Amino acid sequence: MIGAYLFKIGSFGVPAMGVCVLVGAILAVLLSWLLRKKSALDWNDAVVDAIIWAVLLGFAGMKILYWIVTPDVFKNAFADGFFKGVLSLLMEGMVFYGGLIGGILGILIVSRKKKQNFFEFTDLMAPCFCVAHAFGRIGCLLVGCCYGLKVGEMTQFGITTYDGRCAVKYADGAMRLPVPLMETIFLLALCVLLVLIYRKEKRLGTTTGWYLVLYALWRFGVEMLRGDAERGKFGPLYTSQWISIVILAAGVAILVLSRRFKWKKGEPFRVFHEDDMTVPTPEEAAEEAAEEAAEAVEATEEAVEETAETVGEAADAIAENAEEVAEQAEETAEEAAEQAEEPAEEAAEQAEETAEEAVEQAEETAEEAAEQTAEDADDAIANWVRETLGDKE
Secondary structure: OOOOEEEEEOOEEEEHHHHHHHHHHHHHHHHHHHOHHHOOOOHHHHHHHHHHHHHHHHHHHHHHHHHHHOHHHHOOOOOOOHHHHHHHHHHOOOOHHHHHHHHHHHHHHHHHHHOEOHHHHHHHHHHHHHHHHHHHHHHHHHHOOOOEOEOOOEOHHHOOEOOOOOOEEOOOOOEEOOHHHHHHHHHHHHHHHHHHHHHHOOEOOHHHHHHHHHHHHHHHHHHHHEOOOOOOEEOOEEHHHHHHHHHHHHHHHHHHHHHHHOOEOOOEOOOOOHHHHOOOOHHHHHHHHHHHHHHHHHHHHHHHHHHHHHHHHHHHHHHHHHHHHHHHHHHHHHHHHHHHHHHHHHHHHHHHHHHHHHHHHHHHHHHHHHHHHHHHHHHHHHHHHHHHHHHHO
């Protein structure tokens, strides 16, 4: 937590909440642009108009609901003058559910004006709401509002006591549960989930319904962990918990109706149509079943294509690995052959040297034997001559 301003230059300060809201709004618009290809809407016309109306009426809704649940803000608002009082009322305090209701009203106005299905807009913008809301909660964490329970403080209905895990120190020195950070993480995860649903689901209203159901459940529960008392309370529940119940019921109703009436992208604006309220004829039922079967076949074909791409990529990877293994084996064989050639050459050289030595020794032995034989022959002749001459005498 850093306070109301990111930094100050003299008397001029850059508000932390304002920067976070601005960044969240920019990213939300960017996300809607990235998802435009999955929508039947003209982004440059219908979607931009819806964004403008949603921002204007959303801001008005956040302020109006804040003033309703905290009427005491008007008591001392104009103590420092009318202009400062108006500025203070406009800049301080907001309630998200008021912004959500105002934003939905703005989208409804544009959808009627453009004669487009209301859920074309809300399905596209539900993940964008999550992004903008998440960065708004970062602003809450920085300025120190919407904080959680103190260490040792009892939760709503006395369920348990906060034990201080993950506590953050606030400006008043108290260690509190960082509820805004928890909600930021949840909203970013919810954004990812809604994007996946929006990209896969062809039936309008599904993304909107899941957004309302999941956020309402989260908000009802997390309200029990908050420690700020400015939220307004009616009976046993806080204002946001009562609104969460209504939002949850609306989300469930939208999911049921979207499955019943099967709104599809590109259809003109309608909530109910007299044809939807009639019992279909056998021919109509057969046609509807055929359309559903065609959608199933199309989905199967897409899955087969994705599987084929995956198998192809795996085959390419295996082929590359096989080539690498073959190259390594060839290199290893060449190295082994080179290593085997060296001992063979050495052995051949040694054998040649040994043969030469043996030939030399044989020649020497033969010469010696020849010389000895010649000597023996000479001696034998000499002896024979002597014996012969001696006999004649």
